[in-house]
Amino acid sequence: MLRGYQMTQAIHVAAKLGIADLLADGMPKSTRELATASGAHPAALQRLLRTLTCAQIVTEVQQDHFILTPLRTCLQTTVSYSVHAAALMWGDPFLWKSFGNLEQTIRTGQTAFDTQFGMSFFEYQQKYKPDFCTTYNACMNASSRHVEVTKTYTTGFANAHHVLDVGGGLGGLLHILLKQYPHLRGTLYDLPHVVADAQPFKENNNGRYALISGNIFESVPSGADIYILSHVLMDHDDEKARIILRNCRRAMSGTTTTCLLIVEIMLNNTNASSNQTGHLSDLTMLVLTGGRHRSEKEFQALVERPRKISLQSPSAREEEVTNHLAELLNTIINCHKFTVESEISLDYISDDLTEDEIDQYAVSEDSELDPDFNDTDNDDSDGLLQKFSLDYMKKVIEYYDERNPLTGKRRRSWKGVKRRFKRVTRSSYISRFRAYIEKGGTRTQKWENINNYVYHKFEQARESNLPVHDLDLRRWGLEKAKQELFHEFTASEKWLFNFKIEHNICSRKLTKVIITTKQVTSKEEVQHSADEFVSTIRNLLPKYNHDYVINTDQSRIQIEFYSTRTLSFKGERSTAINVRSKNATTHSFTVQPCVSLSGKLVGPLFLCLKEPAGYLSENVR
Numbered sequence: 188m189l190r191g192y193q194m195t196q197a198i199h200v201a202a203k204l205g206i207a208d209l210l211a212d213g214m215p216k217s218t219r220e221l222a223t224a225s226g227a228h229p230a231a232l233q234r235l236l237r238t239l240t241c242a243q244i245v246t247e248v249q250q251d252h253f254i255l256t257p258l259r260t261c262l263q264t265t266v267s268y269s270v271h272a273a274a275l276m277w278g279d280p281f282l283w284k285s286f287g288n289l290e291q292t293i294r295t296g297q298t299a300f301d302t303q304f305g306m307s308f309f310e311y312q313q314k315y316k317p318d319f320c321t322t323y324n325a326c327m328n329a330s331s332r333h334v335e336v337t338k339t340y341t342t343g344f345a346n347a348h349h350v351l352d353v354g355g356g357l358g359g360l361l362h363i364l365l366k367q368y369p370h371l372r373g374t375l376y377d378l379p380h381v382v383a384d385a386q387p388f389k390e391n392n393n394g395r396y397a398l399i400s401g402n403i404f405e406s407v408p409s410g411a412d413i414y415i416l417s418h419v420l421m422d423h424d425d426e427k428a429r430i431i432l433r434n435c436r437r438a439m440s441g442t443t444t445t446c447l448l449i450v451e452i453m454l455n456n457t458n459a460s461s462n463q464t465g466h467l468s469d470l471t472m473l474v475l476t477g478g479r480h481r482s483e484k485e486f487q488a489l490v491e492r493p494r495k496i497s498l499q500s501p502s503a504r505e506e507e508v509t510n511h512l513a514e515l516l517n518t519i520i521n522c523h524k525f526t527v528e529s530e531i532s533l534d535y536i537s538d539d540l541t542e543d544e545i546d547q548y549a550v551s552e553d554s555e556l557d558p559d560f561n562d563t564d565n566d567d568s569d570g571l572l573q574k575f576s577l578d579y580m581k582k583v584i585e586y587y588d589e590r591n592p593l594t595g596k597r598r599r600s601w602k603g604v605k606r607r608f609k610r611v612t613r614s615s616y617i618s619r620f621r622a623y624i625e626k627g628g629t630r631t632q633k634w635e636n637i638n639n640y641v642y643h644k645f646e647q648a649r650e651s652n653l654p655v656h657d658l659d660l661r662r663w664g665l666e667k668a669k670q671e672l673f674h675e676f677t678a679s680e681k682w683l684f685n686f687k688i689e690h691n692i693c694s695r696k697l698t699k700v701i702i703t704t705k706q707v708t709s710k711e712e713v714q715h716s717a718d719e720f721v722s723t724i725r726n727l728l729p730k731y732n733h734d735y736v737i738n739t740d741q742s743r744i745q746i747e748f749y750s751t752r753t754l755s756f757k758g759e760r761s762t763a764i765n766v767r768s769k770n771a772t773t774h775s776f777t778v779q780p781c782v783s784l785s786g787k788l789v790g791p792l793f794l795c796l797k798e799p800a801g802y803l804s805e806n807v808r
Contacts, residue, residue: 192283197235198239198274200235201236201239202274206245206262207262207271208264209224210254211255217252218232236253264594264596265594271595272326272595275326276323281319285300285474286299286474288303288474298473298474298475298477300474300475307476321590324384325357325595327356340448343413343446344367344371347371349412350371350372350374350413351373351408351410351411351415352374352417353414353419354376354417355377355415356381356385358373360417361373373395374396374398374399375396375398376408377401381400382398403419404427404431404434406438407438412444412445414438414448415447416449416450417448418452419431420478422472422478435447453465454466454469454480466480468480508730514723575610577623577624577632580620583604584620584621586604587601630675633673634676636667636671637671637676638686640664641660641664641686642686645754649755649756652765653765654750655753656750657754659754690756693754695753695754697750697752697762697763
């Protein structure tokens with residue numbers, strides 16, 4: 188058991204080399220024949236094959252000649268019960284690297300993948316690992332996962348007319364159902380990039396198969412007799428799973444004949460040793476997605492309606508109250524508007540640097556004194572990074588990795604890639620391109636992306652006459668570095684100094700302060716707006732019980748500061764910034780307890796403030 192990961196890798200490599208397909212005819216083949224056909228090293232392949240005999244995947248029938256065992260034909264890509272995609276997926280470094288952080292997950296309860304890669308499992312594979320995304324969907328589409336579903340609910344499928352598979356991947360389950368029940372219509376609902384790969388299944392079902400793209404956390408299409416959630420809830424924690432179930436319930440509202448079929452692995456927490464696969468899979472969900480497998484009791488708690496929360500369709504009275512509230516909020520928001528919005532950054536800017544300070548911070552970009560400037564790639568002795576952009580590398584890898592969705596085989600050989608991309612002269616470039624893409628680009632490219640992003644933000648701010656200081660540049664740099672997964676970047680003083688020198692930026696005194704004006708300026712208009720607001724409130728109050736009318740107030744104010752300096756371009760004739768007023772008091776927005784007119788304390792579910800200035804900040808809205 189302790190060395191099980193080694194056998195997993197051995198099977199994974201055999202699947203990538205296509206050994207099972209090469210032995211599909213049942214005839215013994217020598218190591219040299221298999222090595223030539225798969226592009227492997229003969230002596231190394233022999234050692235791999237002899238290791239696989241220990242797992243009864245192949246048999247050495249005579250010296251250095253192997254055949255596939257009957258029970259392991261499932262590794263072939265052409266059989267209906269194939270687990271070839273699963274062998275590719277579970278042995279991918281993309282997965283087992285996350286298990287290297289299992290200890291941290293067990294100690295903290297945090298998802299190892301999110302901690303290591305800075306985003307969720309599904310976000311990362313869609314953004315950086317499209318090849319793995321294809322393998323993952325193919326694995327989830329394996330027919331062996333779906334056979335039990337079609338057997339368990341035969342009466343329901345026989346009497347239904349329309350089945351909707353929510354988060355159904357490539358549509359393997361629907362394909363089997365439509366084949367088994369000719370009267371059924373099926374709809375596949377999943378993310379756009381997944382639905383795009385499911386097109387071949389639609390084309391083979393004579394118009395009975397529909398594809399709809401969307402997000403299950405936002406909505407689920409209505410109109411089906413049976414809704415299926417097959418191995419979907421296990422990928423998510425209870426909170427997200429409830430959102431999915433709630434959206435399914437909304438799609439099913441209005442009819443008593445619609446049903447939801449949930450297909451999941453059920454855990455037995457009282458006898459865990461009886462379900463090793465289920466509990467290993469549950470641990471995998473914890474490491475990769477933050478999801479979980481559940482026991483019968485946990486499923487019951489998941490699908491039961493929480494107390495004091497109604498999942499029923501809103502009543503006519505509730506809709507009326509909602510419309511009144513929306514009307515009131517729109518009236519408040521539209522009372523006044525600013526023509527200019529200003530952003531103030533409260534950092535301290537010193538006078539221009541002295542010559543001694545310039546000598547202190549001036550460093551060359553290849554200096555190794557600071558990690559920000561040690562931006563070389565050790566394996567780029569042939570200057571590969573100077574020849575190709577990250578976008579070009581992605582195009583090459585996407586072209587090389589494109590696969591037939593039905594067979595799972597790669598469409599093109601290395602020679603085909605070389606003909607298409609003539610600048611890629613060596614096959615070794617493929618692995619290096621893949622490594623750079625997995626890291627989100629080279630350090631040099633990330634460095635350039637950060638500088639371009641900060642300069643673009645700086646230009647936007649100055650075009651809008653917003654003040655900019657050193658802290659803003661460093662904040663933007665760190666913000667972009669987080670997006671680029673460039674954790675070595677620290678936005679140091681040295682980086683800041685060189686950035687300002689490169690873009691001809693200096694600290695300048697303000698020569699003009701522009702006071703922004705409001706669209707509503709006359710006293711009569713302001714009074715009319717106030718009277719209209721009061722009148723609206725008085726008309727609406729009688730329609731509500733006093734328990735539903737709440738009152739709150741603000742507790743503090745703050746002074747609007749603005750600096751007397753800003754970063755700007757050298758050589759400007761005048762340097763201006765926008766402010767709402769000079770040294771004026773502005774309200775701070777704080778979430779506070781609310782009290783109803785009947786005297787009850789109400790939780791801060793929503794807070795709407797009528798501002799004298801007529802402007803509601805984004806947080807309040």
